[in-house]
Amino acid sequence: MTGEDAPIIAISGLTKSYSGRKVVDDVALEVRRGEIVGFLGPNGSGKTTTIRMICGLLKPDSGSGTCLGLDILTQSARIKREVGYMTQRFSLYEDLTIRENLDFVARVYGLADRRARVTETVRRLGLERRRDQLAGALSGGWKQRLALAASVMHEPKLLLLDEPTAGVDPQARREFWDEIHRLAADGLTVLVSTHYMDEAERCHRIVYIAYGRIVARGTVAEVIAASGLSTIVVTGANVVRVAAAVRGRDGVEQVAPFGNDLHVVGTDPERLRAAVDAAIAEAGGGVTAETGSTGLEDVFIRLMQQAALADDSTPSGRRP
Numbered sequence: 440m441t442g443e444d445a446p447i448i449a450i451s452g453l454t455k456s457y458s459g460r461k462v463v464d465d466v467a468l469e470v471r472r473g474e475i476v477g478f479l480g481p482n483g484s485g486k487t488t489t490i491r492m493i494c495g496l497l498k499p500d501s502g503s504g505t506c507l508g509l510d511i512l513t514q515s516a517r518i519k520r521e522v523g524y525m526t527q528r529f530s531l532y533e534d535l536t537i538r539e540n541l542d543f544v545a546r547v548y549g550l551a552d553r554r555a556r557v558t559e560t561v562r563r564l565g566l567e568r569r570r571d572q573l574a575g576a577l578s579g580g581w582k583q584r585l586a587l588a589a590s591v592m593h594e595p596k597l598l599l600l601d602e603p604t605a606g607v608d609p610q611a612r613r614e615f616w617d618e619i620h621r622l623a624a625d626g627l628t629v630l631v632s633t634h635y636m637d638e639a640e641r642c643h644r645i646v647y648i649a650y651g652r653i654v655a656r657g658t659v660a661e662v663i664a665a666s667g668l669s670t671i672v673v674t675g676a677n678v679v680r681v682a683a684a685v686r687g688r689d690g691v692e693q694v695a696p697f698g699n700d701l702h703v704v705g706t707d708p709e710r711l712r713a714a715v716d717a718a719i720a721e722a723g724g725g726v727t728a729e730t731g732s733t734g735l736e737d738v739f740i741r742l743m744q745q746a747a748l749a750d751d752s753t754p755s756g757r758r759p
């Protein structure tokens with residue numbers, strides 16, 4: 440495939456081991472132009488390692504593919520120059536202003552018309568009012584925005600974001616995501632790792648990785664549907680007793696309080712309903728129990744548990 444239809448990322452069989460342990464195991468991924476793809480998974484599941492292999496910073500033990508049409512094994516230097524990459528840590532100079540930081544980055548990339556480029560980037564990312572503030576004096580949200588500005592200044596076609604909003608407050612996270620959508624609308628493709636469910640929901644598509652293997656992919660609705668989970672929401676004064684009574688019953692996979700409600704999750708709607716009804720009777724009633732919609736978090740917890748059972752190298756990795 441060539442031109443506009445060619446995937447921006449197309450990798451397969453990507454594998455990487457550290458000390459004999461596979462931390463990325465046979466990963467295949469395709470990302471098309473203009474997509475915002477969320478990369479989710481528990482801590483240490485291999486997201487950063489995969490991203491670093493895609494952008495040419497790390498060589499895989501095996502596997503192959505292309506990023507921006509360039510070979511990840513032989514053209515890593517060009518890939519590094521052509522992608523935008525924002526890491527978890529703020530990596531700019533705290534004792535330089537926003538403008539000075541961007542000017543520095545423009546020099547590193549050897550951008551022509553540096554001044555104009557910095558001014559345009561400051562404008563595009565809404566940094567005008569703060570352009571002369573020291574980066575070290577900015578709040579977490581503004582720091583992230585500056586880091587984003589630095590990673591798009593050379594106008595990459597692909598942006599790789601590794602937990603870009605970790606520790607940033609909800610308002611700033613929302614604004615950051617508005618910005619990501621604006622950039623994507625201008626043609627940028629984005630692969631973003633995150634632990635936040637609300638951010639997953641803002642992606643066109645999500646990929647879930649656990650213990651180095653991709654275990655789910657699709658739109659949020661598709662991933663939820665494919666999980667086959669059903670949820671009953673229990674509400675009322677007696678939910679604490681119901682929670683205790685329902686845990687461990689046949690047909691019940693997860694029990695989690697959400698505010699004043701209790702979400703009870705299982706794979707078989709009939710067994711789940713029977714378990715909840717029996718628990719309510721045992722707890723003495725005082726609640727209502729309605730079928731609810733299954734949340735992404737419930738799905739991810741199940742995927743993680745299943746992956747742990749299938750993985751012999753994890754402490755909990757016992758095949759049932």
Ligand SMILES: Nc1ncnc2c1ncn2[C@@H]1O[C@H](COP(=O)(O)OP(=O)(O)OP(=O)(O)O)[C@@H](O)[C@H]1O
Pocket residue numbers: 457462480481482483484485486487488489
């Ligand atoms: N250079 C390295 N040497 C040894 N082990 C490593 C190295 N880099 C990563 N690992 C291990 O590989 C596994 C995957 O790490 P990785 O950072 O890719 O996970 P992650 O999904 O990005 O996690 P998080 O969500 O916590 O950032 C972890 O167990 C980590 O400790």
